[in-house]
Amino acid sequence: MRWSKERAALLAAFVLISCALLLSVADPAKQFTVYTPQTTYSMEVLERQGQMYISLLDLLGPLGITIAPPRGNTWTVELNKVEARFTEGKDTAKIRGSTVDLGGLVLAENNRILVPLNSSFSVLSSLLHKNVDFHPAGRRVFIDNAGLRFTSELKKAERSSLVLIFSQPVNPSVHQEGNKSRLVFRREPLLSDLVNQPFDDKTIRSLNFSEENGTASLTVTGDAPLNVSVGSDGRTVLVQTLPTPTPTAAEANKQALAAQPSPETSVTPQASQPAEMPAPNQGHSAPVYFVMIDPSHGGSDRGAFLSDKLDEKDLTLAVARKLKTELQDRGIAARLLRDADINLSLEQRAELTNAQHAGMYIAVHAGVPGQEVRVYTPALAGAPSSSFLGESTVKSGQFLPWETAQSAFLSQSQTVAQAVIAELQKRDVRSLGLSAPMRPLNNIVAPAIAVELSADRFNTQDLLNPRTQSQVAASVAAGIAHARAQMEAAK
Amino acid sequence: MIPRHFQIAIGLLLLGILVSGIFIIKIRHKEQAKTLVGADERPVAPPVGGKQERIQMLVAYDEDRALRWRETTVFMPEERSLRAKETLRALLTEYLQNPSPHPMGKGADIKNVYLINNNTLVIDTTSQFADNHPSGILSEEMTITSLIETLSANLPEIARVKFIVDGTDRETLAGHVDLMSFYDVSQVHELAKEFE
Numbered sequence: 129m130r131w132s133k134e135r136a137a138l139l140a141a142f143v144l145i146s147c148a149l150l151l152s153v154a155d156p157a158k159q160f161t162v163y164t165p166q167t168t169y170s171m172e173v174l175e176r177q178g179q180m181y182i183s184l185l186d187l188l189g190p191l192g193i194t195i196a197p198p199r200g201n202t203w204t205v206e207l208n209k210v211e212a213r214f215t216e217g218k219d220t221a222k223i224r225g226s227t228v229d230l231g232g233l234v235l236a237e238n239n240r241i242l243v244p245l246n247s248s249f250s251v252l253s254s255l256l257h258k259n260v261d262f263h264p265a266g267r268r269v270f271i272d273n274a275g276l277r278f279t280s281e282l283k284k285a286e287r288s289s290l291v292l293i294f295s296q297p298v299n300p301s302v303h304q305e306g307n308k309s310r311l312v313f314r315r316e317p318l319l320s321d322l323v324n325q326p327f328d329d330k331t332i333r334s335l336n337f338s339e340e341n342g343t344a345s346l347t348v349t350g351d352a353p354l355n356v357s358v359g360s361d362g363r364t365v366l367v368q369t370l371p372t373p374t375p376t377a378a379e380a381n382k383q384a385l386a387a388q389p390s391p392e393t394s395v396t397p398q399a400s401q402p403a404e405m406p407a408p409n410q411g412h413s414a415p416v417y418f419v420m421i422d423p424s425h426g427g428s429d430r431g432a433f434l435s436d437k438l439d440e441k442d443l444t445l446a447v448a449r450k451l452k453t454e455l456q457d458r459g460i461a462a463r464l465l466r467d468a469d470i471n472l473s474l475e476q477r478a479e480l481t482n483a484q485h486a487g488m489y490i491a492v493h494a495g496v497p498g499q500e501v502r503v504y505t506p507a508l509a510g511a512p513s514s515s516f517l518g519e520s521t522v523k524s525g526q527f528l529p530w531e532t533a534q535s536a537f538l539s540q541s542q543t544v545a546q547a548v549i550a551e552l553q554k555r556d557v558r559s560l561g562l563s564a565p566m567r568p569l570n571n572i573v574a575p576a577i578a579v580e581l582s583a584d585r586f587n588t589q590d591l592l593n594p595r596t597q598s599q600v601a602a603s604v605a606a607g608i609a610h611a612r613a614q615m616e617a618a619k
Numbered sequence: 620m621i622p623r624h625f626q627i628a629i630g631l632l633l634l635g636i637l638v639s640g641i642f643i644i645k646i647r648h649k650e651q652a653k654t655l656v657g658a659d660e661r662p663v664a665p666p667v668g669g670k671q672e673r674i675q676m677l678v679a680y681d682e683d684r685a686l687r688w689r690e691t692t693v694f695m696p697e698e699r700s701l702r703a704k705e706t707l708r709a710l711l712t713e714y715l716q717n718p719s720p721h722p723m724g725k726g727a728d729i730k731n732v733y734l735i736n737n738n739t740l741v742i743d744t745t746s747q748f749a750d751n752h753p754s755g756i757l758s759e760e761m762t763i764t765s766l767i768e769t770l771s772a773n774l775p776e777i778a779r780v781k782f783i784v785d786g787t788d789r790e791t792l793a794g795h796v797d798l799m800s801f802y803d804v805s806q807v808h809e810l811a812k813e814f815e
Contacts, residue, residue: 424794431794432754441756461651474790493757493795497681504756507810508800531800562813564760565797567790580756 160245160267162187162341163274163317166473170314170342173245173267179232179243186213187248191271193255195241203241205255212255214241221247223254266319266339275319278346280335286333289368290348294318296470297362299483300346309344309354314488318344331369333589361467362480373608418461419608420486420574424493427471432495434588441469444492447581447597449491454598454605460612482533488544488608489576491569494591498582500558501600503545505577506534506569533571540575540615547614548577548607555603575615579604669705670695676710677768677811679721679761686765686774686814689713699774700734706773707732707742707766714762720760724751730785738778740770740800746785752793759796761814767807778804 158173160182171186184205185195193207201216209333212223216236221243228251232244243251243300248269249262261270290541298318300311320337332354336347343533348354352369359366423444425431431440455462465480466472472480481489508531533540545561552559569576583590583601590596672695693709695702707729708736714723726747733741752759767780780802784790789798 429794494755494757496753498684498757502757507806562757562760563810564756564795565763565800565802565810566756566795567797568798570797570800578756582757 153534158267159342160248160269161314162190162248162269162271164191165274166272168315168317174242176235176242177233181232181235181242182245182248184241184243184251187243187251188255198236198241200362201236201523202247207255210255212251214243216241221251223251224463228254232336236438244577258560264340266344267342268339268344270319274317275315276317277319280325281325282332284329287369288329289366290327290332290335292346292365294363294365296479297465297476298358298365299362300358300365302356304353307350307352307354309348309350309356311348311356311365313344313346314342316344319348320344332367332489347390362466362484363466363468391412407446408513416461417487417612418463418484419455419488419490420463420481420484421451421455421483422465422467422477422489422568422579423447424491426466426469429471431486431493433568434494434496434583438588438592440494443494443581443591445469447494447601448492450597450601451490453606455602455608458605458609460605475571476565478533478568481568482571482573485575485616486572489569489572489574490604490608491566491576493578493580493590495580495582496585496588498560499584500550500560500582501603502560502562502580502582503548503552503577504562504564504566504569504580505541505545506538507563507565508532508535508538508570532573533573534569534576537573537575541569541577542613543612543614544575544608545577547611548579548604551603551607551610552600554606555599557599637729651753659713669694669701671695674706674709675772676706676713677684677765677772678710678713679765679814681721681758681761684757684761684814686761686768686811692727699737700732700740703734703740703742703770703774703777704729706770710766711748721758721765722753723762724748725751726751738776739772739781740777740779741781741783743783743786749784749789749792754793754795756795757794759794760810763796763802764794764807764810764814767802767804768811771804771807780804780807 130523158175158180159170159233159273161168161170167190169190171182174183184203188195188205191207193205196204196206198216198417203214203216205212205214206235210224212221214221214234214392216234217266219230219233219246221230221234228247229248230244231245232247235242246264249260252258252269252271256271258272261273261275263269276296276298278292281291283289283291294316296316298313298316300313300316302314303310318337322335322337324337326333327335331351333349333351335348336345338345338347348367349354350367350369355368357366357368358364423441425439425441425444426442429441431444434440434443445466449467452462452464463484465477549559549561564578566578569578579600581591581596631727669741671692673692674692674695676689676691678689679686691709691713693705695705708714711723711727711729713719714721715725715727724747726745728745729742730745731743735741752762770777770780781800782792782798784798792798
């Protein structure tokens with residue numbers, strides 16, 4: 129029998145669809161996640177001899193631990209002159225001179241060494257001599273008290289809302305499944321003592337915490353599809369039922385017809401298919417222009433020591449709040465990277481700014497000596513000479529080197545800096561324009577500047593003057609508004 | 620009338636007190652001298668193996684927010700990486716003096732320098748160099764710029780510089796200026812111009 133072209137095409141389409149379906153229902157790769165106060169990393173979990181195994185290099189490498197090439201069938205691991213020895217085929221290891229039970233045999237495969245997943249607790253705690261918290265069911269391990277906690281508060285109303293407040297900024301991915309919203313935390317070391325918290329409410333029913341496959345999830349169940357939004361500080365997540373849309377005349381007629389008694393009538397959820405979307409853009413069809421204000425330092429990072437009673441971290445927050453108000457007064461949306469005394473690494477600051485697609489980034493600093501406001505543009509230390517002051521273009525979806533992610537925006541950053549300096553001069557505020565190889569400015573994918581208020585060593589109290597702060601905030605806001613208009617016009 | 624033997628006893632007692640007083644004062648002076656030697660965190664004198672040479676230094680002056688060229692005389696060894704180390708230490712010595720044009724924390728020093736491919740220099744500083752460095756964009760930038768410019772003036776073949784602290788990478792010097800990247804010396808010339 130000869131096959132027509134149509135038949136062959138149909139068969140090919142059937143095979144392709146079947147493959148896609150098979151792939152979509154396949155189990156996701158098993159993962160194990162390690163959280164430390166500095167970083168989070170995940171590794172693949174392998175099934176060997178009916179047990180879960182991980183690569184020892186994947187587990188210890190990111191912690192700065194080196195593994196020497198094997199001698200015979202023994203592998204030596206070293207950290208700060210502390211040695212550990214793993215021998216292929218043995219179910220124990222020698223760490224710091226003591227024998228540690230691994231609960232399974234050590235395996236060697238393709239020139240790498242595998243250890244049972246459940247031995248990660250004993251290996252890490254013996255080797256690091258730090259507090260290690262192992263969650264075997266969720267395949268998560270927390271080193272040196274790494275952890276992120278949250279509180280929840282239900283605000284009852286006609287449309288109740290659930291407010292989740294986290295101890296550090298978060299960036300969960302949100303999955304909508306009918307009337308459930310699942311917030312998945314892949315990098316954050318989220319911990320909770322609650323498993324299921326029911327609410328006595330008509331619209332929001334419960335909050336569940338779960339850990340699986342190296343991630344943590346919070347699931348909020350409502351009586352209708354829910355909307356999830358992350359606050360400007362990145363630490364507050366608001367969950368609310370979607371407002372009931374006002375029906376148009378045609379829809380009202382349809383609803384009236386549908387409301388007639390009929391055995392076939394059923395309610396279809398608005399979002400029946402699971403959908404994954406980044407939380408910050410929830411509810412927006414197009415990205416909204418906003419300025420990300422970064423009150424530098426915070427938490428244990430006090431920044432410059434300005435006086436006995438004044439740390440840089442407190443001053444930057446006060447000025448950043450004023451700047452936010454000034455921008456909003458000019459009709460420009462603004463968010464604060466932190467609105468409390470919390471720790472945020474430089475990497476987190478850049479990640480949050482880039483993930484939320486900020487239109488502009490302003491870092492607020494304060495320092496001595498000086499009697500002026502210094503406005504810094506990024507100087508890219510690691511960039512080739514041509515991009516030091518030059519500019520390239522960024523294509524959508526293009527990967528950028530982290531160290532020089534700012535290079536495409538240098539010219540726009542300089543436009544912003546010049547506009548801010550001009551506004552400061554208009555208000556008779558002494559100013560100075562400089563460039564500096566600074567983090568996280570170099571990692572920001574948007575026009576970025578740093579504004580540093582300065583004072584003499586013996587007159588740092590001048591920085592606390594609310595009038596000075598307001599004058600600086602107003603100048604910076606006016607400069608931003610001016611620069612934005614310039615850049616829009618250039619487009 | 621006080622008996623003679625009693626007068627002699629009091630006299631001897633007073634003499635004893637005087638002698639022990641002088642002894643205690645001497646001991647105290649010795650201890651103070653020892654403490655001062657221990658507290659002097661300036662880099663120790665360069666090795667005597669080299670010849671005395673005049674070198675150029677770009678010195679940071681905090682009060683003027685400026686970098687200015689100065690000359691100084693130091694003992695310079697022949698080997699290039701040692702020359703780089705001594706050049707940098709000469710500048711740090713300037714910063715560790717009291718009064719200092721650009722104060723730096725006690726114990727700031729260069730532990731080692733590693734010359735790679737004749738044009739890249741990795742500078743390993745003591746942990747105190749970063750831990751005790753005054754925090755602030757300007758102050759940190761002036762330190763990095765003056766060190767690299769001083770190095771470049773005396774070893775012009777150095778094209779790239781990287782800082783590590785106590786043998787490991789550090790994100791920033793004291794919370795602001797980048798220490799993760801390699802500095803291109805030609806770019807640092809541009810930064811230095813801003814402080815002229």
